[in-house]
Amino acid sequence: MGNSASSCRATNVSRTDPKNRASSLMLVDAHGRTVRYLRLSLTDRCNLRCVYCRSNARKCSIAHDDILRYEELLRVVDIAVSLGIGKVRLTGGEPFVRRDCAEFLARLRRRFPDIDLRVTSNGTLLREHVPLLKDIGIGGVNLSLDSFRRETFMRVTGRDMLPRVLESLDALLAAGIPVKLNAVALKGVNDGELEDFVHAARTMPVDVRFIEFMPMGSDTAWKPERFWSADDILADVGALATLVPEASRGDMDGPARMYGIVGGKGRIGVISAMSQHFCKSCNRLRLTSDGRLRTCLFSDREYRLRGLLRHGRIGDGHLRRLFGLLCVGKPVGADILQGRKGVAVSRKAMTGIGG
Numbered sequence: 399m400g401n402s403a404s405s406c407r408a409t410n411v412s413r414t415d416p417k418n419r420a421s422s423l424m425l426v427d428a429h430g431r432t433v434r435y436l437r438l439s440l441t442d443r444c445n446l447r448c449v450y451c452r453s454n455a456r457k458c459s460i461a462h463d464d465i466l467r468y469e470e471l472l473r474v475v476d477i478a479v480s481l482g483i484g485k486v487r488l489t490g491g492e493p494f495v496r497r498d499c500a501e502f503l504a505r506l507r508r509r510f511p512d513i514d515l516r517v518t519s520n521g522t523l524l525r526e527h528v529p530l531l532k533d534i535g536i537g538g539v540n541l542s543l544d545s546f547r548r549e550t551f552m553r554v555t556g557r558d559m560l561p562r563v564l565e566s567l568d569a570l571l572a573a574g575i576p577v578k579l580n581a582v583a584l585k586g587v588n589d590g591e592l593e594d595f596v597h598a599a600r601t602m603p604v605d606v607r608f609i610e611f612m613p614m615g616s617d618t619a620w621k622p623e624r625f626w627s628a629d630d631i632l633a634d635v636g637a638l639a640t641l642v643p644e645a646s647r648g649d650m651d652g653p654a655r656m657y658g659i660v661g662g663k664g665r666i667g668v669i670s671a672m673s674q675h676f677c678k679s680c681n682r683l684r685l686t687s688d689g690r691l692r693t694c695l696f697s698d699r700e701y702r703l704r705g706l707l708r709h710g711r712i713g714d715g716h717l718r719r720l721f722g723l724l725c726v727g728k729p730v731g732a733d734i735l736q737g738r739k740g741v742a743v744s745r746k747a748m749t750g751i752g753g
């Protein structure tokens with residue numbers, strides 16, 4: 399609690415020297431977890447309609463004026479960095495459907511030369527931006543790819559865009575940008591294609607990661623029969639390849655359990671979002687595209703910052719103090735889920751939160 403109280407008193411600290419952005423302040427929550435990672439959703443819009451995320455296209459998107467402007471996002475990052483946040487990921491929705499997303503990444507890099515800057519994308523609009531991503535020294539790209547087969551890709555995403563994603567993947571690898579391929583594990587959909595994923599991890603220097611399907615929102619294709627657990631995935635992969643457990647590289651691996659493949663260039667792993675929570679080591683905050691701070695994926699409590707950011711008389715000091723207070727109250731998601739009656743782990747689908 400001592401540290402968290404000090405983070406609440408962070409307001410009096412002078413603005414971080416732009417040449418030396420290392421901060422002595424930290425965001426520590428009531429459970430002793432230090433928050434170092436901010437996921438910024440640039441938009442809730444997406445050009446795919448993934449069955450696990452937002453298959454229902456009828457849902458309205460957030461109104462343009464309610465989306466945080468790039469200037470406002472820069473201010474949030476400024477405040478976050480001054481409080482010890484060292485890693486920032488742009489996500490969405492699909493970040494590259496927002497105009498000038500790539501230019502915004504470049505602005506972030508110019509302003510925060512030392513942060514670990516990353517992006518999560520479906521890869522459909524990414525290829526042309528790869529030179530810029532290389533130029534700004536992006537820390538890595540998480541590419542969502544649920545199947546290497548055109549038919550299955552269409553079935554999952556509702557769009558025939560696999561070739562564009564694969565072109566982006568090739569361009570990222572050619573540029574030497576670290577890539578993680580994220581596949582949502584869907585029984586009856588991509589479980590019969592495990593060999594493709596193992597082949598990818600064998601032949602390419604990528605981390606292939608299976609994410610357990612989480613019931614989020616009310617419009618996804620969730621049903622218990624679709625659930626393919628991390629343990630089952632590992633057992634199934636084990637039948638195809640010899641796996642060597644790897645020690646976690648901390649923040650580099652995030653919540654994933656990673657395995658080397660004997661004779662392979664890449665690695666394969668699982669994110670057991672449902673079967674084995676990783677709340678103890680959670681170090682993240684999420685900001686939705688309309689400016690709501692979410693301190694836990696599984697808690698529907700969001701704190702509306704947009705009005706404060708647009709209020710002429712509310713300064714950075716006030717916002718810094720608020721960040722400190724909100725982080726102190728960061729919940730343990732697993733505890734929330736235990737007490738929850740319904741199936742869904744959150745009221746919103748991932749596209750509205752920032753995946």
Ligand code: SAM
Pocket residue numbers: 444450451489490491492493518519520540541542543580581582609610611612613614618748749752753
């Ligand atoms: N458009 C970008 C993309 O496709 O990578 C970023 C946003 S998208 C919401 C990020 C990722 O969230 C998805 O690719 C998927 O891995 C994950 N995701 C979304 N809904 C999920 C769910 N119900 N269960 C598990 N993962 C989910």
